[in-house]
Amino acid sequence: MSLPVVIDRSPDPELPTPAPRPPSIAAWVRATGSARVGALLLVVGTVLAIVWANVSHATYESFWGTHLTVGMGDLGLDFTLHAIVNDALMAIFFFTVGLEVRREFAIGELTSWSRAMVPVVAALCGLALPALLFVLVTRGTGWEGAWGVVISTDTAFLVGGLALVGPRAAGRLRVFLLALAVVDDIGALTIIALVYTDDFHPMPLLVAAVGLVAIWFARYVPSGRGPIYATLAIGVWFAFLASGVHPTLAGVAVALLVPVYRPSRRDVEHALALARTFRQSPSSQYARAAANSLRESISINERLQSAYAPYVSFVILPLFALANAGVQLSGDVLAAAMTSPVTWGIVVAFVVGKLVGVLGSTTAVRALGLGDLGPGLTTGRLTGGAALCGIGFTLALFIVDLAIDDPAVQNAARVGVLIASVLAFALAAAIFRVVERSQADAEIGQTLARLVDPEADHIYGPVDAPLTLVEYGDFQCGFCLKTAGTIQEVVAELGGQLRYVWRHAPLLSYHPNAVAAAEASEAAALQGRFFEFERALFADQEHQQPSDILRRAAEIGLDVVRFEKDLTSPEVAARVRDDMLDAEAMDITAVPTLFVNGVRHTGHHDARSLVEALLATR
Incomplete structure (x- = not known):
């Protein structure tokens, strides 16, 4: 390893610094704030609906039963306000769900089967076991067919609940739960389409299919695609409505055809x-x-997610709760619910079924070595996350109206959903509190969370060397540049006794190009030139714009066409994100952070101190 050459170049004042979209902790922190607000608004909508329905049930029913007619002459459409919320506005909600599903399969956590194995298995077991428990509890009542009510986790409450009561540094747990929720949503939407669709008419679906094909080809229109997408999407929604298939599924179908790609x-x-x-x-x-x-x-998928997310979180879902959670909590209703197998079937299915299904399958997959969960995902944290999966509010209330036609049983089911959601949240909060308290006295991040892997890590020196120095760093950090020179001296003194490992911990608050530089180094690593590219990045920290990155790739002899393609690959983004999540789990907030033979180094960073620390822990 040679010492990086420092070149003093002032930045171009006319070239603005871009703000790349990081697959990062910073984006998750911003999302956490909105998740809390969205979850709180859902609670507010639910409470208002219950209060309204109990103070004046007649006005609640009459308001949501108000008919709106739109049309001219003999052509017209008639909807109640309740139907507008459940059929039209919720189609936008399902549209955003479909966008997230599409993104996860294209460039997210579900791009690789090996990475997706654990959340996929956990989601499937979290769908199946609650349904089985519900059928067992309600056997003989005639309402066993309402098992679809208990299958789906509420993603909005899941993320909001994790933000409110989850552990510190919960990034990897959040990624795992979001991947699980995506698969959970796919299963729930499939069941709605296959099980809870009545009066099916195939001809309108052929019209919908033509519209979906047109949406696919709209990506090739050079400009003005927005109005085209909107017009075709509305046409597909009407076709689904006429076919008998629930029109909200049109939102999913359209979203799955919207293109997504990394910039x-x-x-x-x-x-x-x-x-x-x-x-x-x-x-x-x-x-x-x-x-x-x-x-x-930026891909239209991500632009649409950003555009619709606030409306879904802050308007549509609270309105849905207001329109659907208005259950009367009179003594008679509560007494009937407390003795109803449907109520207890829902409570047992959500609170017990989700916890056992998600945690049990995750434990089994981990024990069999079929998937890797990564550092920071302890059994305690997984238990709390599995308990949070028992909050099945939005889709549960949605399916109540589809699966149950008896108003009294609907009331019992809604009471069950409310009780289950409260119990699941309380249980998760208690689990996280106990787990975090048990870890409060532990020194977080004092030992390396993930062992060095010669197949995945960037190693300089013999892979079987007796001494190991791991650095979490940032290519735009001046201190990391100085440490690079120090490490050269350590390598020169210890020679073949040392293996040096670099891992990414970009400080996005200070270095907006740090993630782009890290991903570029990973693209170079795919051509076996990681450390050469690392030295090039350190040699000129002020110039790390896209053109600079491509120029460096050409200067060190990389295949630039392949390099540029790899820059947008999900594998490269996932590699950087994994290191960042490890850094978060170990509470790394400053770089460089060094680990000497697996133990966090807290002394000086000069060559003599590092050599002595390495030899002392041999």
């Missing part, structure tokens, strides 16, 4: 060039061109 470096560079041109010569033409280029560099 291309060339597209980003083109957008930056247009922005620089606008800065040099401000005009409405250049402003539109720069804005359009910036927008088009």
Whole structure:
């Protein structure tokens, strides 16, 4: 390893620093805030619905039963306000669910079967066991067919609950639960389509199929795709409505056809060039061109997620709760619910079935060595996460209306959903509290969470060397640059006795290009040139724009076409994200952070101190 050459170059004042979309902890922190607000609004909507229904049940029923007619002459559509919420607005909710499903399979956690194995198995068992328990508890009542009520976890409450009562540094647990929730949603939506669809008419579905094919080809339209997507999506929704298939599923079908991809470096560079041109010569033409280029560099899937997420979290789901959670809690209703097998079937299925199904399958898969959960996902944290999966609010209430036609039984089912959600949340909070208290006295992050893996880690020196030095660093950090020179001295002194390992811990708050640089180094690693690219990045920390990264790839002799393709691959993003989640689990908030033979180094970072620390722990 040679010492990086420091080149003093001042940054180009005309070239703005882009804010790359990080697959990162920073994005999750921002999402955590909105998740809490969304979950609280769901609770507010639920409480208001219950209060309203109990103070004036007649006005509650009459308001949501109000008919709205739209049309001209003999052509018209008639919907109640309740149907508008459940059939139209919830189609937008399911549309955002479909966008998330599409993204996870394209560039997220479900791109690789080996990575997806554990959450997929956990989700399937979390679907099957609650349904089985519900059927067992309600056997002989005639309502066994309502088992679909208990299958789905409420993703909004899951994320919000984790933000409220979850453990500190819960990034990896959150990723695991979100991947599980995506598979859970797929299963629930499939069951709605196959089990709870009445009066099926095939001809309108053929029209819907034509519309979906048109949506697929709309991606090739050079501009103005937004109105095309909107018009076709509305047509597909009406076709689903006419077919008898629940029209909310049209949202999922449309979302699965919306393209998703990671930003291309060339597209980003083109957008930056247009922005620089606008800065040099401000005009409405250049402003539109720069804005359009910036927008088009991000996939329409992610743009739509960002656009609709606030409306779904802050408007649609609270409205849904307000329209569907209005159960009367009179003495007679509560007494009937407390003796109803449907109520207790729902409670047992959610609180016990989800916990046992998710935790049991996860434990079994881990014991059999079929999947890896990563550092920080202890049994205690998984238990708390599995308990949170018992909150099945939104889709449970949604399916109540589809699966049960008796108003009294519907009331009992809604009471069961409310009780189960409260119990599951309380149980998860208690589990997390006990687990975190038991770990409070432990020194978090004092030992390396993930052992060095010669197949995955970037190792300089003999892979079987007796001494190991692991660095979590940031290519834009000046201290990491200084440490690189120190490590060269350590390598020179210890020679073949030492293996040095680099792992990523980009500080996004200070270095907005750090994730892009880390991903570029991983793309170089796919061509066997990681440490060469590392030295190139350290040699010029001020210039790490997309054009600089591509230029460096060419300078060190990489296949630039392959390099550029790898930059947008999910494997590269996942590799960086894994290191970042490890760093979060070990409470690494500053770089460089060094581990000497698996133990966190707290002394000086000069060469002599590192050599002595390595030899002392041999």
